[in-house]
Amino acid sequence: MAAVAARTRAAVRGIGRTPPPPGPFRPGFWRSPIRGPWLTSVFGLVLLIGIPLLFITGLLSYASYNPGLSPLNDETPDKGVLGFYLFSWPTHPYWLYRLLQGVHVTLGVVLVPVVLAKLWSVIPKLFEWPPVRSAAHALERLSLLMLVGGVVFEFVTGILNVQLYYVFPGSFYRLHFYGAWVFIAAFVVHVCLRLGRMGRALRSRGLRAELRTGLAGTVPEPPDPDGLVAAAPAPPTMSRRGAVGMVGAGSLLLLVVTAGQSVGGRLRGTALLAPHNRDPLSGPNGFQVNKTAAAVGVTPALVGPDWRLEVHGSGAPLVFTREQLLSMPQHTAALPIACVEGWSTDDQHWSGLRLADLAALGGLPDAGSVLVESIQPPGPFTRVMLRGNQIRDPRALLALRVNGSALSLDHGYPARVIVPANPGVNNTKWVHRLTFRA
Numbered sequence: 001m002a003a004v005a006a007r008t009r010a011a012v013r014g015i016g017r018t019p020p021p022p023g024p025f026r027p028g029f030w031r032s033p034i035r036g037p038w039l040t041s042v043f044g045l046v047l048l049i050g051i052p053l054l055f056i057t058g059l060l061s062y063a064s065y066n067p068g069l070s071p072l073n074d075e076t077p078d079k080g081v082l083g084f085y086l087f088s089w090p091t092h093p094y095w096l097y098r099l100l101q102g103v104h105v106t107l108g109v110v111l112v113p114v115v116l117a118k119l120w121s122v123i124p125k126l127f128e129w130p131p132v133r134s135a136a137h138a139l140e141r142l143s144l145l146m147l148v149g150g151v152v153f154e155f156v157t158g159i160l161n162v163q164l165y166y167v168f169p170g171s172f173y174r175l176h177f178y179g180a181w182v183f184i185a186a187f188v189v190h191v192c193l194r195l196g197r198m199g200r201a202l203r204s205r206g207l208r209a210e211l212r213t214g215l216a217g218t219v220p221e222p223p224d225p226d227g228l229v230a231a232a233p234a235p236p237t238m239s240r241r242g243a244v245g246m247v248g249a250g251s252l253l254l255l256v257v258t259a260g261q262s263v264g265g266r267l268r269g270t271a272l273l274a275p276h277n278r279d280p281l282s283g284p285n286g287f288q289v290n291k292t293a294a295a296v297g298v299t300p301a302l303v304g305p306d307w308r309l310e311v312h313g314s315g316a317p318l319v320f321t322r323e324q325l326l327s328m329p330q331h332t333a334a335l336p337i338a339c340v341e342g343w344s345t346d347d348q349h350w351s352g353l354r355l356a357d358l359a360a361l362g363g364l365p366d367a368g369s370v371l372v373e374s375i376q377p378p379g380p381f382t383r384v385m386l387r388g389n390q391i392r393d394p395r396a397l398l399a400l401r402v403n404g405s406a407l408s409l410d411h412g413y414p415a416r417v418i419v420p421a422n423p424g425v426n427n428t429k430w431v432h433r434l435t436f437r438a
């Protein structure tokens with residue numbers, strides 16, 4: 001053991017004595033005169049607020065699936081203690097999930113320029129020479145690798161998913177969820193190590209003064225122990241004000257071309273970068289569709305006159321035709337569809353049967369859960385478990401109609417579930433069986 005350690009130390013010393021190879025490892029290679037602790041800290045401060053917000057909205061978003069209720073709802077079944085915070089997802093306020101997921105996705109997109117700028121500002125650190133000086137230094141570099149790898153991984157997987165590139169090996173949710181925990185661990189370590197330095201760097205130059213300084217007044221910061229400031233700076237081609245402004249403008253532009261998909265209404269058309277940026281049809285069913293019936297193999301024959309709704313509860317199963325369901329007392333609720341991918345619709349006016357009434361018909365008025373099954377051929381999103389509080393909310397419906405007309409085939413005809421504050425994916429379409437459990 002001791003011999004190995006001694007040999008490693010000797011090898012490290014050996015590398016330390018060799019001059020850096022040509023290229024980015026040489027001190028004179030990085031020449032931007034505005035790179036330095038102040039600029040890094042400005043971007044760092046934005047991320048210090050933004051990243052925890054992304055993390056918290058992400059964790060809440062996962063909780064909204066009610067993964068603790070049933071393995072059916074659970075996209076990360078091996079999470080173990082990482083699910084410590086899970087709780088029963090509420091149905092109030094009804095727009096909770098719409099807001100939460102809109103913030104998560106929009107904020108993620110808007111922070112991209114800040115993340116890139118932050119990485120640019122510390123890039124000389126990636127090329128330190130010697131690469132490893134000591135065990136502590138190796139540990140620090142490993143944590144930075146987790147930090148940079150983590151941030152890139154989370155942003156890339158998230159953006160691929162909201163852009164509907166489903167190229168993941170396995171489930172996106174698993175990758176994004178576990179990635180988030182690895183990243184946040186490295187983030188917390190990094191913040192603990194650098195917070196003091198960040199505060200000092202921010203105090204070293206006034207923001208107001210910096211925003212008044214143009215190109216002519218732009219001089220490098222004094223040399224810093226981290227080696228961010230260039231050893232041989234080039235003449236400035238951009239002021240710090242310009243750099244901060246460029247990143248801010250980039251974020252603002254991304255906000256403008258993304259947010260419309262979550263805000264909806266007339267703003268939807270401004271979401272140039274979002275896949276759900278125009279309303280597909282006009283008329284009562286003219287709002288966003290996630291998967292069309294054709295795309296998932298729901299044929300008109302499956303939902304034709306032979307379609308029946310089965311309600312299972314305490315006694316023998318009940319079976320209803322759509323006409324029978326329509327002849328029962330109908331209730332209405334104005335609720336949005338809000339997808340995990342960040343897009344959502346304005347409130348739509350659904351009408352149909354209360355889940356609570358169906359539970360009572362099945363002999364279980366106090367049902368603790370209901371298994372909702374679609375007639376869609378087996379695949380993702382065909383089954384979900386909902387909780388007692390979701391059944392009992394008077395706005396939770398098995399909807400038969402929307403905005404005054406029958407549901408269209410793409411929106412789940414003959415019947416679909418719609419529950420306040422429920423993630424879109426749990427509002428199952430083409431329902432044919434409800435199984436209430438005590």
Ligand SMILES: Nc1nc2c(c(=O)[nH]1)N[C@H]1C(S)=C(S)[C@@H](COP(=O)(O)O)O[C@H]1N2
Nearest residue numbers: 288289290339374381411424425427428429
């Ligand atoms: N049976 C079934 N239900 C489903 C889906 C599906 O693929 N199959 N997609 C879900 C998802 S991910 C969303 S966002 C909503 C979208 O509903 P909409 O297409 O009516 O807007 O339906 C949900 N219900």
Ligand SMILES: [Mo]
Nearest residue numbers: 339340424425
């Ligand atoms: Mo969705």
